[in-house]
Amino acid sequence: MTWTPDHPIVSIRDVEKSFGTLKVLKGISMDVMKGEVICIIGPSGSGKSTLIRCINALNDIQGGSITVEGQEVHDHKLDKLALRRKVGMVFQQYNLFPHKTALENIMMAPVKVLKEDKAKVAERARSLLKKVRLEGKEDSYPGELSGGQQQRVAIARSLAMNPDVMLFDEVTAALDPETVKEVLVTIKDLAAEGMTCILVTHEMGFAREVADHIYFTDKGVIVEHGPPTTFFDNAKDPRTKEFLSQIL
Amino acid sequence: MLDAFQDFFRAFAADHPAWNFVFFYEERQWGQVISGLWMTIKLSVVCVIFSVIIGIVGAAMQGSNSRVVRGIVNAYIQFFRNTPPFVQLLFFYFALGSFTPTYSPDGWLEIPIISNVGWAIISLSFFAGAFNVEIFRAGVEAVPESTQEASEALGFTRMQTFGYIVLPLALRVSIPSLNNNLVNLVKTTTQAFVIAVPELLYESITIWNDFPSAQNPMMLVLFVAYLSLVGILVMGMNSWERSMRIPGYGV
Numbered sequence: 249m250t251w252t253p254d255h256p257i258v259s260i261r262d263v264e265k266s267f268g269t270l271k272v273l274k275g276i277s278m279d280v281m282k283g284e285v286i287c288i289i290g291p292s293g294s295g296k297s298t299l300i301r302c303i304n305a306l307n308d309i310q311g312g313s314i315t316v317e318g319q320e321v322h323d324h325k326l327d328k329l330a331l332r333r334k335v336g337m338v339f340q341q342y343n344l345f346p347h348k349t350a351l352e353n354i355m356m357a358p359v360k361v362l363k364e365d366k367a368k369v370a371e372r373a374r375s376l377l378k379k380v381r382l383e384g385k386e387d388s389y390p391g392e393l394s395g396g397q398q399q400r401v402a403i404a405r406s407l408a409m410n411p412d413v414m415l416f417d418e419v420t421a422a423l424d425p426e427t428v429k430e431v432l433v434t435i436k437d438l439a440a441e442g443m444t445c446i447l448v449t450h451e452m453g454f455a456r457e458v459a460d461h462i463y464f465t466d467k468g469v470i471v472e473h474g475p476p477t478t479f480f481d482n483a484k485d486p487r488t489k490e491f492l493s494q495i496l
Numbered sequence: 497m498l499d500a501f502q503d504f505f506r507a508f509a510a511d512h513p514a515w516n517f518v519f520f521y522e523e524r525q526w527g528q529v530i531s532g533l534w535m536t537i538k539l540s541v542v543c544v545i546f547s548v549i550i551g552i553v554g555a556a557m558q559g560s561n562s563r564v565v566r567g568i569v570n571a572y573i574q575f576f577r578n579t580p581p582f583v584q585l586l587f588f589y590f591a592l593g594s595f596t597p598t599y600s601p602d603g604w605l606e607i608p609i610i611s612n613v614g615w616a617i618i619s620l621s622f623f624a625g626a627f628n629v630e631i632f633r634a635g636v637e638a639v640p641e642s643t644q645e646a647s648e649a650l651g652f653t654r655m656q657t658f659g660y661i662v663l664p665l666a667l668r669v670s671i672p673s674l675n676n677n678l679v680n681l682v683k684t685t686t687q688a689f690v691i692a693v694p695e696l697l698y699e700s701i702t703i704w705n706d707f708p709s710a711q712n713p714m715m716l717v718l719f720v721a722y723l724s725l726v727g728i729l730v731m732g733m734n735s736w737e738r739s740m741r742i743p744g745y746g747v
């Protein structure tokens with residue numbers, strides 16, 4: 249069965265996930281089409297990070313299924329490398345490699361994992377740095393960069409693997425309000441270029457502007473979802489309404 | 497020139513019976529000092545290298561998913577850390593040495609495949625290696641889980657993550673303790689004399705058994721030699737630490 253773009257690029261079906269006895273995801277389903285931007289919002293502890301981490305197999309699942317381009321993610325026979333070059337992930341705490349320069353951070357995976365030609369990768373890494381508006385920071389170490397700059401390097405590092413889907417887990421939550429914008433602009437550019445993006449975010453303005461579809465999670469289930477206008481202006485579930493009233 | 501030098505110490509020994517620098521005017525004793533010193537240097541360098549390799553491999557194995565693998569490493573650490581290296585040397589040489597095969601170059605002599613120097617290297621490397629495992633493990637634990645996760649999310653295997661990300665960061669944290677342990681190791685090589693490895697202490701004792709008047713000078717040689725060896729090691733480690741320093745990253 250080969251995947252074609254008229255099918256969901258990411259398909260999540262009845263996913264259940266527990267940590268020991270704590271049930272964190274209780275039957276989550278969603279479909280993401282190629283080029284779509286999906287925002288997942290919800291209160292702290294509702295399982296947003298857990299869900300997004302299941303998509304690239306950083307977490308395993310106990311029930312249901314997740315496919316990326318038609319391939320079951322939680323299949324033990326699956327080559328994790330094949331999955332992870334398709335799915336890029338950006339974390340709240342950037343998680344750059346502190347002993348490598350910005351350029352080296354970006355180059356490392358393509359060179360060591362994909363065994364690509366170093367000179368070609370360097371060229372691509374430079375153009376990615378340009379794309380995230382960090383020209384001239386090639387030789388800076390993460391410790392010499394601001395949070396917002398580090399996060400943009402982290403985005404470029406993921407993009408260097410030429411992923412088909414990008415996962416963002418509250419990537420602006422650790423940033424100063426001024427630097428939040430520069431990271432959001434970068435993501436907006438990506439979305440405009442047609443990158444499939446799944447974001448966990450608390451930036452409601454951003455979600456409304458960029459997302460094609462919003463999912464609201466609470467206590468391990470999807471309470472409500474819809475396009476931003478319907479979702480923000482006509483939320484039906486009382487839990488959604490309460491959450492939105494607190495945050496907006 | 498050389499004659500004048502030798503005559504001076506010969507006369508000095510005659511005037512000062514407790515300060516017979518016999519190796520400065522007797523070729524044979526000079527040779528013993530040099531060969532002892534050389535053996536000590538070889539022993540130190542080889543054991544430092546092996547013990548660091550053991551430490552790295554052990555720390556990697558402690559991150560294994562297998563309880564059996566982790567158990568083996570822990571048992572190894574307990575044994576070598578909690579028993580005297582002196583006894584370990586005796587054990588390796590006499591107990592294990594009696595089981596190792598021998599070869600016979602001329603049909604008469606039976607020469608064990610592993611010499612006493614070989615056993616000293618094995619024993620001392622494992623001894624210091626046990627501490628190095630612990631030292632590197634502490635370093636590995638200082639590397640945030642999230643950094644390793646980022647590496648895995650980029651498609652690195654566990655081994656690659658350890659080699660490219662965890663180890664380089666862990667080393668930087670570990671250097672000060674590693675420094676101490678390696679200094680200890682260099683000093684502990686003197687204990688190899690118990691299995692007759694002809695290192696500096698062994699040669700020194702041989703000399704002062706032949707020339708009791710040379711005991712003080714030999715002690716002096718030992719102190720100077722170890723101060724220099726350890727000094728060089730520490731200088732090397734410090735410059736390594738400096739070369740690994742990352743701008744903007746404090747450990």
Ligand SMILES: Nc1ncnc2c1ncn2[C@@H]1O[C@H](COP(=O)(O)OP(=O)(O)OP(=O)(O)O)[C@@H](O)[C@H]1O
Nearest residue numbers: 267270272290291292293294295296297298299418
């Ligand atoms: N590795 C883990 N082991 C045990 N429990 C975990 C683990 N990771 C998450 N949890 C628990 O799972 C639940 C959901 O956590 P998750 O991080 O997915 O929430 P979240 O929606 O991302 O919250 P936040 O908005 O605070 O990031 C929480 O109760 C959390 O304590």
Ligand SMILES: [Mg+2]
Nearest residue numbers: 296297298418
């Ligand atoms: Mg989270």
